[in-house]
Amino acid sequence: MIRKGFLYALPPLALILGLSIWGWTGTAAGAEIPVHFGLDGAPDRMGGKVEGFVLLPAMALFLCVLFSLMPLIDPRGENILRSAPAVLTVWAGVIWVLAAAQALITLTALGHMDSADGPGQFIGFACACLLAVLGNVLSKTRPNWLIGIRTPWTLSSDKSWDVTHRWGGRLMLAGGGVSAISFLLAPPPVAFTILGISTSVMVVVSVGLSYWVWKNDPDRDTYSAASE
Incomplete structure (x- = not known):
């Protein structure tokens, strides 16, 4: 799984590094780089070259190392390996979203993209697609401590x-799909609102469902302090 993970993450990782080098060499020393964007697509916070062209590559490399260590550091590491399709999808998907963010920063810094090009929609669409893709594989995860919907109840009941x-996963797939379409058809503020509502509904329903199933599972784990 680890070898496949690095293989799947290599294209977006190479893209991030290439964009970072292009941006670093193409901007002057001391230049202010747009590193955050508002819902209207306009940059609303500036940073230095290190923040603009080093932070995301470093984060991507760190995440690759973290994903590769998951089977070793999770107490239920064998279930991480059994969840390989989902883990690999999350691994590659997150790096691709970071690549989209790095492309946005680099292209804006070099003057190849401005607020009229809809950068807010660009990154929002990438996040919505990631949500839908993750929803498609979420059911393939096995109980573990590092990836998935981890509540006290899902971690205490395999049925939950x-x-x-x-x-x-079905809610995530539906919410991500609807949100992705909204970023193609609606203004960015509306699309981001739909994405936020979809994510909130998925979280609330999943947490409530996890408790309800745990409560009705006769094989659930319960814990209490040992009496003296």
Whole structure:
């Protein structure tokens, strides 16, 4: 799984590094780089070259190392390996979103993109697509401590984990799909509102469902302090 993970992450990682080098060499020393964008697409915070062209590559490399260590550091590491399709999708998907963010920063810094090009929609669409893709594989995760919908109840009941991830994945897929379409058809503020509502509904329903299934699972784990 680890070898596949690095293989899948290599294209977006190479893209991030290439964009960072292009941006670093193409901007003057001391230049202010747009590093955050408002819902209207206009830059609303500036930073230096290190923040603009080093932070995201470093974060991407760190995440690759973290994903590769998951089977070793999770107490249920064997379930991480059993969840390989989902783990690999999350691994590659997150790096691709970071690549989209780096492209936005670099192209804006070099003058190849401005607020009229809809950069807010660009990154929002990428996040919505990631949400839909993750929803499609969420049900393939097995109980673990590092990836998935981790509530006290899914971690204490394998049945709660299975049911929550099956229905939570469907909600995530639907919400991500609707949000992605909204970024193509609606103004950015409306699309981001739809994305926020979709994510909130998925979280609230998943947490509530995880508790309800756990409460009705006779095989659930319960914990209490040992009496003296």
